Amino acid sequence: MSAGSRTAWHRLLLAGKPRLTKANVLATALALLLGFAIAVQVRQNSLQGLDALREDELARILDTLDKDGQRLADEARRLQTSKDLLTSSSTRTEEATRAAQQRLDALAVLTGTVAARGPGITLRIADPERKVTAAALLDAVQELRDAGAEAIQLGEVRVVADTWFADADGGVSVSGTVTPPPYVIKAIGDQHTLSTAMGIPEGVLSRIRSVGANADLTEESNLVVDALHRLSPAQYAQPVPNASTSQGAP
Amino acid sequence: MIPALGLGIGVILGLILQPTVPGWLQPYLPIAVIAALDAVFGAIRAILDGIFDDKVFVVSFLSNVVVAAFIVFLGDKLGVGNQLAIGVVVVLGVRIFSNVASIRRHLFDA
Numbered sequence: 001m002s003a004g005s006r007t008a009w010h011r012l013l014l015a016g017k018p019r020l021t022k023a024n025v026l027a028t029a030l031a032l033l034l035g036f037a038i039a040v041q042v043r044q045n046s047l048q049g050l051d052a053l054r055e056d057e058l059a060r061i062l063d064t065l066d067k068d069g070q071r072l073a074d075e076a077r078r079l080q081t082s083k084d085l086l087t088s089s090s091t092r093t094e095e096a097t098r099a100a101q102q103r104l105d106a107l108a109v110l111t112g113t114v115a116a117r118g119p120g121i122t123l124r125i126a127d128p129e130r131k132v133t134a135a136a137l138l139d140a141v142q143e144l145r146d147a148g149a150e151a152i153q154l155g156e157v158r159v160v161a162d163t164w165f166a167d168a169d170g171g172v173s174v175s176g177t178v179t180p181p182p183y184v185i186k187a188i189g190d191q192h193t194l195s196t197a198m199g200i201p202e203g204v205l206s207r208i209r210s211v212g213a214n215a216d217l218t219e220e221s222n223l224v225v226d227a228l229h230r231l232s233p234a235q236y237a238q239p240v241p242n243a244s245t246s247q248g249a250p
Numbered sequence: 251m252i253p254a255l256g257l258g259i260g261v262i263l264g265l266i267l268q269p270t271v272p273g274w275l276q277p278y279l280p281i282a283v284i285a286a287l288d289a290v291f292g293a294i295r296a297i298l299d300g301i302f303d304d305k306v307f308v309v310s311f312l313s314n315v316v317v318a319a320f321i322v323f324l325g326d327k328l329g330v331g332n333q334l335a336i337g338v339v340v341v342l343g344v345r346i347f348s349n350v351a352s353i354r355r356h357l358f359d360a
Contacts, residue, residue, distance in 0.1 A: 035260025
């Protein structure tokens with residue numbers, strides 16, 4: 001150890017000796033303050049939040065947040081628009097599907113490919129003397145159609161647009177199915193209208209009775225027409241597409 | 251010896267009390283601490299040089315702290331607070347290093 005070094009250590013020791021001078025007290029106070037400040041600053045730094053940042057840093061963060069907010073708002077608007085679009089289009093699809101289903105149901109009842117249920121009348125014609133002809137039955141069916149019957153069944157045969165009647169041995173041939181008496185006609189429609197249509201003077205009932213047969217009419221609130229008609233595809237007629245097809249049932 | 255003790259007590263006090271630095275002081279406290287450290291190392295060097303003066307230490311300590319904080323404050327007002335704070339830290343850091351080198355040369359001849 002050189003002389004200079006020794007002097008230095010000696011001076012350090014000398015300075016380290018506890019002396020109660022005004023300057024020493026002041027220095028101690030400053031050192032105390034410094035230590036305190038260091039500890040506080042270290043702690044502050046470890047839990048640094050937004051309030052410890054400088055103005056320009058805060059401005060940058062604010063700017064970034066602004067841009068983010070703008071971007072997210074744009075995205076939200078875009079998504080909302082596409083959601084609205086999807087909702088409305090799916091609503092339209094649902095409506096179209098429902099309308100199509102309604103038309104399908106109506107057409108199926110009309111063409112007799114499905115069973116039908118509803119209020120209506122049952123016309124039971126007992127004909128022990130075989131006086132009731134196919135023409136009389138056709139009259140009855142025609143009268144029921146005029147009165148608004150939506151589904152008609154004669155015996156075990158569904159009466160549709162192309163159903164025909166002919167006299168046959170042992171009864172009446174309905175579209176080729178020989179039906180013996182008693183003939184049972186079920187018709188779904190407004191009960192009152194149908195029974196009135198049957199009972200008018202010189203109408204179906206009176207004519208049937210006039211030939212000596214016995215007709216019995218009952219109104220039913222829950223009638224089931226369950227005879228089905230097998231649909232054969234049209235051979236010549238082709239449907240013409242119509243751009244402005246009506247949405248409702250026919 | 252007593253000032254060193256004071257430093258230790260100050261650190262302990264800070265850890266125990268855990269005060270929150272008020273907002274207006276937050277940008278300046280770290281710079282002030284660095285400036286105070288510079289003053290402390292300068293004082294140690296002065297002791298070893300044999301030219302230590304109590305009054306000089308107290309004045310240099312306080313003026314260092316105040317000037318460093320003021321420079322940063324001015325920088326903030328001028329819009330170059332960050333850069334100026336970095337500059338102050340660099341200058342004080344260089345001074346601390348040169349003081350420490352001088353202390354080392356005195357104590358260890360190296």
